[in-house]
Amino acid sequence: MSAPALLPLAGRRLPALNLGASSFPHHRATLRLSEKFILLLILSAFITLCFGAFFFLPDSSKHKRFDLGLEDVLIPHVDTSKGGKHLGSFLIHGQGHDEHRHREEEERLRIKIRADHEKALEEAKEKLKKSRDEIQAEIQTEKNKVVQELKKKDSKPLPPVPLPNLVGINSGEPADPDIREKRNKIKEMMKHAWDNYRQYGWGHNELKPIARKGHSTNIFGNSQMGATIVDALDTLYIMGLRDEFREGQEWIDKNLDFSVNSEVSVFEVNIRFIGGLLAAYYLSGQEVFKIKAVQLAGKLLPAFNTPTGIPWAMVNLKSGVGRNWGWASAGSSILAEFGTLHMEFVHLSYLTGDPVYYNKVMHIRKLLQKMDRPNGLYPNYLNPRTGRWGQHHTSVGGLGDSFYEYLLKAWLMSDKTDTEARKMYDDAIEAIEKHLIRKSNGGLTFIGEWKNGHLERKMGHLTCFAGGMFALGADGSRDDKAGHYLQLGAEIAHTCHESYDRTTLKLGPEAFKFDGGVEAVAVRQNEKYYILRPEVIETYWYMWRFTHDPKYRQWGWEATQAIDKYCRVSGGFSGVKDVYSSSPTYDDVQQSFFLAETLKYLYLLFSNDDLLPLDNWVFNTEAHPLPVLHLANTTLSGNPAYR
Ligand code: DMJ
Numbered sequence: 001m002s003a004p005a006l007l008p009l010a011g012r013r014l015p016a017l018n019l020g021a022s023s024f025p026h027h028r029a030t031l032r033l034s035e036k037f038i039l040l041l042i043l044s045a046f047i048t049l050c051f052g053a054f055f056f057l058p059d060s061s062k063h064k065r066f067d068l069g070l071e072d073v074l075i076p077h078v079d080t081s082k083g084g085k086h087l088g089s090f091l092i093h094g095q096g097h098d099e100h101r102h103r104e105e106e107e108r109l110r111i112k113i114r115a116d117h118e119k120a121l122e123e124a125k126e127k128l129k130k131s132r133d134e135i136q137a138e139i140q141t142e143k144n145k146v147v148q149e150l151k152k153k154d155s156k157p158l159p160p161v162p163l164p165n166l167v168g169i170n171s172g173e174p175a176d177p178d179i180r181e182k183r184n185k186i187k188e189m190m191k192h193a194w195d196n197y198r199q200y201g202w203g204h205n206e207l208k209p210i211a212r213k214g215h216s217t218n219i220f221g222n223s224q225m226g227a228t229i230v231d232a233l234d235t236l237y238i239m240g241l242r243d244e245f246r247e248g249q250e251w252i253d254k255n256l257d258f259s260v261n262s263e264v265s266v267f268e269v270n271i272r273f274i275g276g277l278l279a280a281y282y283l284s285g286q287e288v289f290k291i292k293a294v295q296l297a298g299k300l301l302p303a304f305n306t307p308t309g310i311p312w313a314m315v316n317l318k319s320g321v322g323r324n325w326g327w328a329s330a331g332s333s334i335l336a337e338f339g340t341l342h343m344e345f346v347h348l349s350y351l352t353g354d355p356v357y358y359n360k361v362m363h364i365r366k367l368l369q370k371m372d373r374p375n376g377l378y379p380n381y382l383n384p385r386t387g388r389w390g391q392h393h394t395s396v397g398g399l400g401d402s403f404y405e406y407l408l409k410a411w412l413m414s415d416k417t418d419t420e421a422r423k424m425y426d427d428a429i430e431a432i433e434k435h436l437i438r439k440s441n442g443g444l445t446f447i448g449e450w451k452n453g454h455l456e457r458k459m460g461h462l463t464c465f466a467g468g469m470f471a472l473g474a475d476g477s478r479d480d481k482a483g484h485y486l487q488l489g490a491e492i493a494h495t496c497h498e499s500y501d502r503t504t505l506k507l508g509p510e511a512f513k514f515d516g517g518v519e520a521v522a523v524r525q526n527e528k529y530y531i532l533r534p535e536v537i538e539t540y541w542y543m544w545r546f547t548h549d550p551k552y553r554q555w556g557w558e559a560t561q562a563i564d565k566y567c568r569v570s571g572g573f574s575g576v577k578d579v580y581s582s583s584p585t586y587d588d589v590q591q592s593f594f595l596a597e598t599l600k601y602l603y604l605l606f607s608n609d610d611l612l613p614l615d616n617w618v619f620n621t622e623a624h625p626l627p628v629l630h631l632a633n634t635t636l637s638g639n640p641a642y643r
Pocket of ligand 1: 402462533535593597621622623
């Protein structure tokens with residue numbers, strides 16, 4: 001027979017179907033074709049049956065899946081605590097009443113599975129009718145929906161941000177050509193500092209201008225956080241160095257990462273990074289700065305996890321573990337460090353709508369308010385475990401300085417509504433005047449340091465910022481003593497200028513004495529250095545704004561020339577080790593605050609007052625301008641002072 005050869009598959013499986021084929025040889029091929037369909041039909045029916053049996057028969061793995069959370073619906077009577085949760089025990093009990101219930105459940109499931117299956121098939125059919133582009137468009141719409149949902153989840157609604165007039169008419173450019181030239185010279189110095197950092201230290205925290213490489217100190221931890229970039233941004237912006245600003249912004253956007261295993265100073269990171277980022281945000285409106293500031297602030301929050309809520313000096317950005325400086329009296333935190341967070345943290349709460357930052361700093365304030373103060377003075381050391389003062393050492397310079405500054409600025413920043421801060425400032429300044437401020441034999445007003453009941457007649461370069469602070473706080477002072485405080489500011493400015501003028505380089509030493517015939521001169525070798533600090537120039541600028549006495553511009557120009565002559569090197573600017581030596585040696589560090597503060601204050605000193613007017617802007621202690629918050633009609637959660 002040749003038939004099997006014609007239909008080899010069918011013939012081999014079901015030879016009986018070939019029986020009649022030989023009787024109708026002319027229909028043979030047609031009949032074989034029908035047989036083929038019949039066979040296929042039977043085969044597919046068989047497969048469907050097998051599949052159905054396989055699919056609908058109970059199996060333990062399926063039930064285990066339902067056990068994960070639906071056991072109350074599926075097997076409500078089973079006592080799971082006795083192991084009845086497993087399918088095995090359910091089936092063993094599957095007699096009588098239980099068996100009936102079980103069958104019902106299975107039927108219900110089958111119906112549901114069938115319905116789901118049909119629905120899925122329908123959807124698939126519909127999908128297949130659509131073109132590839134239509135399907136892609138649908139997927140994209142779905143994706144966008146998810147992104148929008150995520151965004152909604154992450155960000156709370158933000159309050160409107162007030163952006164005061166930024167940089168005045170004509171960018172504060174002075175009409176007088178001589179002043180303009182001086183201002184241009186300062187801008188050129190900024191460019192020299194930036195360009196060299198850009199070339200030799202990019203991404204590092206600071207620059208070694210002689211070795212021409214990156215530099216860092218322990219305050220920034222052990223990672224490259226581009227401190228100079230962040231600190232310099234607003235100065236670049238104010239000076240109109242927009243290309244440089246954009247370079248900095250790009251680096252921050254792409255590289256500034258806070259998930260690093262690095263132990264940083266909470267204070268320094270706050271004033272330089274958070275302050276710098278917030279100012280850059282307010283000036284430029286670029287969201288990236290706000291986002292980075294908020295991210296970083298989140299990393300600082302674990303530092304507040306102490307028994308008192310007084311933060312540790314240092315925190316590891318990754319682990320959140322905090323500790324204090326080994327040198328601080330009795331494991332204490334430092335007044336100028338935990339007391340210099342207020343401005344930035346209030347702005348963070350304002351921008352995010354999250355009161356957590358505000359609450360942290362208000363807690364510190366409340367705690368300080370309750371404490372006894374020896375002679376009304378705040379000691380520099382406070383133990384965060386016990387809440388007790390450490391060594392009774394009070395200073396308006398290092399360790400204490402910016403705590404007083406931030407009391408005054410909290411009041412100014414709140415549009416003068418935070419009267420609690422103003423009162424604390426007034427009380428503190430009264431005690432300082434009584435116990436620390438003296439006139440030298442030569443008639444120079446100085447601010448000494450209080451150490452265990454004894455006045456040390458020594459003033460630090462850092463203390464010189466206080467001249468500007470007194471002037472800034474004159475308006476609104478208690479008993480209408482504005483004239484007195486303006487005068488005090490002028491006297492401090494004069495004393496600090498003397499400390500510069502009595503040196504060989506016309507640059508100020510780190511600390512100077514008023515003792516044993518010595519007046520405003522450093523005595524110890526290790527106090528003769530100048531590290532590009534801003535405080536004296538800062539005071540000149542505030543005094544200029546409040547008095548317009550040309551001597552402040554004159555003094556500022558003397559300092560500019562001295563810096564350019566003695567601190568400028570081809571690779572940037574360096575500090576000098578001895579301001580009394582005619583051949584100074586360099587310390588080979590270009591500090592980030594030189595770009596953030598020293599050059600900014602100099603530039604402002606030679607600009608018109610409408611460049612960052614003090615009615616609208618308050619400068620943080622690192623010279624980063626933050627806008628006054630007109631909160632009279634706004635509620636900042638948990639903040640009665642602002643209501
Ligand atoms: C700056 O980082 C800040 O001004 C701080 O408050 C103390 N001093 C340095 C610069 O001298």
